[in-house]
Amino acid sequence: MTLSRPFYAAFSRSQIWTIANKEWMDGRRNRWLQSITILLFLLALGIAYLGGAVAGKVGFTGLSNTIVSLASLAVLIMPLIALLLSYDAIVGEDECGTLLLLSAYPISSFELFLGKWLGRSMVLGSSICLGFGCAALVLAFTTDTPYQDITVAFSVFILSALLLGMSFLAIGIWISSLCKTRAQATGISLLVWFFAAVLFDLLVLSVLVFSQGHVEGSLLAGLLLANPTDIFRMVNFAMFADMQKHTGLMAVQQSMDFSVKSLLSFAFVWVLIPLMLAYRSFTKRTL
């Protein structure tokens, strides 16, 4: 696979769209698109109407409650879905022998890589927008929350969920580019998910507890920004700063003043860097 002047190759006789379209078709054919959309839709509605049950309330308990609860669930599910969608992107094609075949075609490795990423991003992105978007519509029609509040809250929530999903999609493609077998990629993806979504916060919290809170604010901020799942949580909790029910690390975050805008930019960086690393590993992959 040669990589000479990738951008020129991409824009002059681009096959990116052909490959992205094939990935999109795969996503529909495997029912990934449909099932993720339905899953996210039901998740959002379920939390909106049944989320209060824990506190003994029945029915819709307000927008801020919904978004905060939804965010704490999505932070676990989003990365898992994204990794599931992407872990076999490269290694799966390699195991089938079609990666070798495609590299004998007059397409650059840049076109192939970007097409694969774009196609799978389209599947994930459409599911997120459709699933959560439809849930927002239902809420707008069935509750008396002002449309404007719902629009703002869900726009930010969907945008942050998109960025979270995309960064784990890029991480998944990176894993896929590095691994030699699909089984290996599955294992590593699960480990990465467990570390990023579960273990990381526990580790940071225990550092805080053991140091009895004597951790420098900038270090803590750096730690939180080092994990895209924490950025996602901070974005959605920052929108409802008046909330009382912040627990765990997010209670600490309240004392930090990150704006939603700067958090979203950090989330965007978390999409770009893994994507560039993934591309580098992809071009170094031996056939």
Add this chain to the structure above:
Amino acid sequence: MVVELNQIKKTFSGGVEAIRSLDLQLSEGQVLGLFGHNGAGKTTTIKLILGLISATSGDIKVMGKRPDTHSEIKEHMGFLPENVQFYEQLSGREVLHYFAKLKRQNKQHADDLLNRFQLDHAADRKVKTYSKGMRQRLGLAQAMLGEPKLLLLDEPTVGLDPVATKQFYQQVAHLQSLGCTLIICSHVLPGIESYINKALIMSKGQALIQGSLQELNQDANLPVHIQVQADQLPNHIEGEISRIQVANQWQVEVQAQQQVSAMQQLSKLAGLTTLLAKSASLEDLYHFYQTKGQNKVRNTTVLTSSEGAFI
């Protein structure tokens, strides 16, 4: 020259010497049979010609250009990898349309190829439901997209039934008549003889021999087997090496040079009902060179190649 390899050497990063030294020249319309055990360097040779990997030393020219730096020549090459599994959840037509698009060919061309490989009736079924032979035909249709000038086929007849194998070789002959150059990698030998006009037998990263089958036959000088059915066999047959008798049937092994005089001698026998001479097959030649190659690593014998078909 469509393919030119000069003193190619390929060592992989782990220190594995996949190709120790290889020279090869193929002109337009030639069909090369590339034979060898697993790990002989066949697939590495194909990857080098496709430009997927670069040679450690030596020159490769495909259609006059270096394949690893001039990816535009890929538009004129077709490739069928060994053990390729096409996208199972797509239909045969969708798979071929996708590859056609990547080669900048239209859908009509892809549909024509589906017809040519008798896949039209199954074109809209998912590849998942295809038999091994159908998958292989789909792979061949894929390789022939865009009427390539150079076609590289890695084990193309694996999984094909005899009828499909014959049809495949007819396609090869047809492509050759159009001026397409082919490289066929195989260890399935029967049936291929009459369709190749050059053979390259590899072992441990180098050529044991290359040339036309006629040249290989002359070089190897393998005995000719004559099957005779007659009342009685003379005590001595010209050029005789051995004989085996079963009732009134004999298998006589004679020197290749003496086969004509031996046949003349035998044709005069009383009660002759069968007289059949069988010269060494490609399989015999393959085993001969492989055994010879194992005994000592000899220098590559390159015979002057002659154009056109033989046999």
